[in-house]
Structure formats: C-alpha cells, structure tokens
Amino acid sequence: VQLQASGGGLVQAGGSLRLSCAASGRSVSSYVMGWFRQAPGKEREFVASIRWSSGSTYYADSVKGRFTISRDTAKNILYLQMNSLKPEDTAVYYCAAKVSSVILRLTSGSMDYWGKGTLVTVSS
DSSP, X not given: OEEEEEOOEEEETTOOEEEEEEEESSOOTTOEXXXXXXXXXXXXXXXXXXXXXXXXXXXXXXXXXXXXXXXXTTTTEEEXXXXXXXXXXXXXXXXXXXXXXXXXXXXXXGOSEEOBOEEEEEEO
16 A cells, blocks of 8 residues: 655644545555654654544544544545644654554554655644
8 A cells, every 4th residue: 555645735823734645556445544743853653543444533633623634535635734823833743554453452562564754844
C-alpha cells in the first residue's frame, strides 16, 4: 500500500486545517488507518485511528473534541480535520496503515505502512 499525505501548512492558533491521505496499491477495506505526529525533538505519537470497514474511531486525549478522523471509502482517502489548533499541535503529521488490528489504540511500532509526512505549523 502506498500512502500520500497532503494538506499541511501554516495556520494561526484557533484555526483549522484538513489533512488528506490517499491510499493506493491495494484494498484497505480490512485495514485500520491512523494519523501520527512528531514534533521537533519528540517521539512520534498517536493522534487518531479509524477502522476502514466500520468507521469506528479512536483519539488521543490531547486531540479529542478538536480533531476528527474520517474516510472516503469510494476514493480511498483518509482525512484528519483539525480544529481549534494550538501551537503544541505543531508537528510533522504522518498517515499509516495496519493490515489488521483488534484494537484501535495504535502504536507507531506496530504499523505496516507509512506515508511521507506533512508539516503542520501553528503560530501563536
């Protein structure tokens, strides 16, 4: 599976951005897809995940209520709508895929495929 993330940019605190991740190469219908982020000098951390088949979602506490993960099953695109952005959301955001998973609380070490990151910068 190839994953291509896009949509990053510079935004002021309180603003919004929507990230996209196009999946190609094979069907992801049985996959769990997720977003991770890595801030400068910090480890990559889980942000949100979605079970492609059912649409069930899971969020990190730090983004719950502000970010929404979704997918377009017809276009094979994963989204991350980010609202009420804070400077601490500044990071490179990565989309990733796991072939199958019972749980939605993903870890970066368990993912099978990664896209290249897209930079999100939130200014104060």
